[in-house]
Amino acid sequence: MTPSLTHYLVLSAILFAIGTAGLFLRRNLITILLSIEIMLNAANLAFVAFGRAFGSVDGQVIVFFVITVAAAEAAVGLALVIALFRHRQSLDPDAYTTLQG
Amino acid sequence: MPGDTVLFYVFGAVMVAASLLVVAQRSPIYSVLLLIVSFMALAGLYVVLDAPFLAVIQIIIYAGAIMVVFLFVVMLLNAPYEAAPADVARHWVGHGPRRLGAALGVVLLVELAWALWRGGAAQEIQAIAAAQGSGAVSSVREIGGVLFSEYGFAFEVTSILIVIAMVGAVVLAKRQL
Numbered sequence: 001m002t003p004s005l006t007h008y009l010v011l012s013a014i015l016f017a018i019g020t021a022g023l024f025l026r027r028n029l030i031t032i033l034l035s036i037e038i039m040l041n042a043a044n045l046a047f048v049a050f051g052r053a054f055g056s057v058d059g060q061v062i063v064f065f066v067i068t069v070a071a072a073e074a075a076v077g078l079a080l081v082i083a084l085f086r087h088r089q090s091l092d093p094d095a096y097t098t099l100q101g
Numbered sequence: 102m103p104g105d106t107v108l109f110y111v112f113g114a115v116m117v118a119a120s121l122l123v124v125a126q127r128s129p130i131y132s133v134l135l136l137i138v139s140f141m142a143l144a145g146l147y148v149v150l151d152a153p154f155l156a157v158i159q160i161i162i163y164a165g166a167i168m169v170v171f172l173f174v175v176m177l178l179n180a181p182y183e184a185a186p187a188d189v190a191r192h193w194v195g196h197g198p199r200r201l202g203a204a205l206g207v208v209l210l211v212e213l214a215w216a217l218w219r220g221g222a223a224q225e226i227q228a229i230a231a232a233q234g235s236g237a238v239s240s241v242r243e244i245g246g247v248l249f250s251e252y253g254f255a256f257e258v259t260s261i262l263i264v265i266a267m268v269g270a271v272v273l274a275k276r277q278l
C-alpha cells in the first residue's frame with residue numbers, strides 16, 4: 001500500500017503547525033524567518049501531494065513559484081534583519097518596540 | 102509499492118524531528134543546519150511523490166542557495182545564542198501577543214486536524230483521479246511546457262519580483278546610498 005493523499009496532508013499539517021509554533025514562540029528574528037520557511041515547505045508538500053493525486057503537473061509548477069517567492073522573501077527579510085541588528089545590536093523582536101506607541 | 106510507505110515514514114519522521122529541533126534550538130546556526138536536514142528529507146518525499154525534478158530543485162536552490170544565505174547572515178551578525186529568558190515562567194506564559202499567538206497556533210492545529218478527520222475530501226479526490234485514469238506526471242518536458250505556456254505571465258512577473266527583491270535587499274542592507 002502506497003501512502004495516500006491523507007498521509008501527506010497530515011504530515012503537511014504537522015509541519016505547518018510546527019512552523020506556526022516557532023513563529024509565535026521564538027524570540028530570535030532569524031529563527032522566526034526559518035519558521036516561515038518551514039511553513040512554506042509544508043504548503044509545498046501539500047501542493048505536490050494534491051498534484052500527484054490529480055495526476056496534474058500544476059502542483060509542481062506552483063511549487064516553483066513558491067520557491068522563488070521564498071528566495072525573494074529570504075533576501076529581503078535577511079536584509080531587514082541586518083539593518084535592524086545594526087541599530088540595536090539585538091535579534092530579539094521584543095527589543096524593537098518603537099512602533100508599539 | 103510497499104517500499105514507498107517505508108520511505109514515506111522514514112523521511113516524514115526525519116522531517117518532523119528536524120523541524121521540531123529547528124524550533125527548539127537556541128543557537129541559530131544549529132537551527133539553519135537542521136533545517137537543511139529537514140529540506141533533504143522533503144526532497145526525498147518529493148522523489149516518493151514522483152517529482153524528481155522538484156527534489157533536485159529543492160536541494161540545489163533551497164538547501165543549497167537560500168539556506169547558505171541564512172548561514173552567511175548568522176555568521177555575519179555573530180550573535181549565536183538567543184539569551185535564556187530571565188524568568189522562565191514569564192517567558193512561556195509570555196506577553197499578551199505571544200500568548201494570543203500560542204493560542205492561535207493550537208486553534209490552527211485543531212482546525213487542520215478537524216478538516217482532515219472530517220475530510221472525505223481526500224478520498225473523493227482520489228476517486229476523481231482514478232476515474233480520470235491519470236497517473237503521476239514527472240517529466241521535465243511537461244513541467245516546462247506548462248510553466249512557459251499556461252503560467253507564462255506568472256513566470257515573467259516572478260522575474261520582476263526577483264529584481265525588486267534584489268534591489269530592495271541592497272537598499273535595506275546598505276549603510277548609505
